Amino acid sequence: MDIEALKQHEISGAIAISAGAGGLPRLVITTPFSTAELYLHGAHVTGFQKTGEPRLLFLSAASQFAAGKPIRGGVPICFPWFGPRVGGPAHGFARLTDWHLAATSAAPDGRVSVRLRLPEAAGFPGKVEYLVTVGATLTMELQVTNTTGATLEFEECLHTYFSVGDIATVVARGLKGLKYLDKVGGLKLKEETDKAIHFTGEVDRVYLNTPQPVIIEDGKLHRTIRVEKTGSNSTVVWNPWVTKSKAMADFGDEEYHRMVCVESGNVGQNQVALAPGEFSTLKVTLSSQIG
Numbered sequence: 273m274d275i276e277a278l279k280q281h282e283i284s285g286a287i288a289i290s291a292g293a294g295g296l297p298r299l300v301i302t303t304p305f306s307t308a309e310l311y312l313h314g315a316h317v318t319g320f321q322k323t324g325e326p327r328l329l330f331l332s333a334a335s336q337f338a339a340g341k342p343i344r345g346g347v348p349i350c351f352p353w354f355g356p357r358v359g360g361p362a363h364g365f366a367r368l369t370d371w372h373l374a375a376t377s378a379a380p381d382g383r384v385s386v387r388l389r390l391p392e393a394a395g396f397p398g399k400v401e402y403l404v405t406v407g408a409t410l411t412m413e414l415q416v417t418n419t420t421g422a423t424l425e426f427e428e429c430l431h432t433y434f435s436v437g438d439i440a441t442v443v444a445r446g447l448k449g450l451k452y453l454d455k456v457g458g459l460k461l462k463e464e465t466d467k468a469i470h471f472t473g474e475v476d477r478v479y480l481n482t483p484q485p486v487i488i489e490d491g492k493l494h495r496t497i498r499v500e501k502t503g504s505n506s507t508v509v510w511n512p513w514v515t516k517s518k519a520m521a522d523f524g525d526e527e528y529h530r531m532v533c534v535e536s537g538n539v540g541q542n543q544v545a546l547a548p549g550e551f552s553t554l555k556v557t558l559s560s561q562i563g
């Protein structure tokens with residue numbers, strides 16, 4: 273990608289575009305409330321940090337930044353499928369595709385927005401756009417329009433990696449009473465009995481029919497994170513723990529202590545089906561507070 277040509281989308285004091293890790297085009301976004309980073313590779317938000325707070329998103333020190341490889345951390349976009357697929361890349365091709373930078377803008381209230389488009393050549397037969405708005409909160413909207421003459425089915429997930437002080441002090445709230453598929457226990461359907469989910473081993477759960485927000489409490493950082501969403505009926509909670517961490521080449525053996533994924537989307541039986549002309553928006557807003 274021609275970084276010089278992308279610079280037409282720069283906004284003085286708000287958006288700077290340059291070669292990031294691996295030489296990939298990166299937007300550095302600065303607002304009166306926060307900073308953020310976004311790669312066109314995967315339309316991947318790799319960083320968000322509110323002024324006066326530690327960074328909100330985890331990014332692995334072992335992540336690759338290369339064509340054809342997903343970035344480990346931040347917010348990978350899983351689309352148009354979630355999880356493994358025979359004959360296709362895990363979590364779909366969107367996170368491996370270089371997205372088109374369609375527009376940038378800075379609002380009078382200080383928020384800064386970036387709009388990206390999945391190129392047609394990626395192979396999805398509808399229109400897919402991603403709107404990222406950076407302010408005191410981080411909002412991400414995956415907008416899909418069925419421009420075909422037939423029903424369009426897909427899965428989608430904003431696979432958000434949160435940075436935490438120590439996973440031993442973290443709990444996730446808001447999922448009690450909900451059904452989930454336990455990927456650790458061989459995809460058994462279970463019901464969440466805990467008000468506060470603790471992390472003491474590998475956790476890999478797909479909660480179904482869950483439009484509710486999730487709260488992450490981080491005891492070490494004294495931080496509360498709120499994951500608010502609309503247009504999403506699935507929540508995935510993931511921490512790879514010891515064995516899986518060691519098995520992932522692009523993830524440090526000890527990094528599981530400092531991250532947790534709470535992912536918002538529509539997967540499995542919650543997948544989206546759009547009639548011709550219909551559109552859907554998966555919208556996630558992340559906010560946080562210390563103390």
Ligand code: BG6
Pocket residue numbers: 342362363431455476477508510535
């Ligand atoms: C989670 C899945 O969403 O993503 C896990 O539930 C998976 O099963 C994890 O291991 C990471 O996937 P990947 O493809 O980025 O290694």
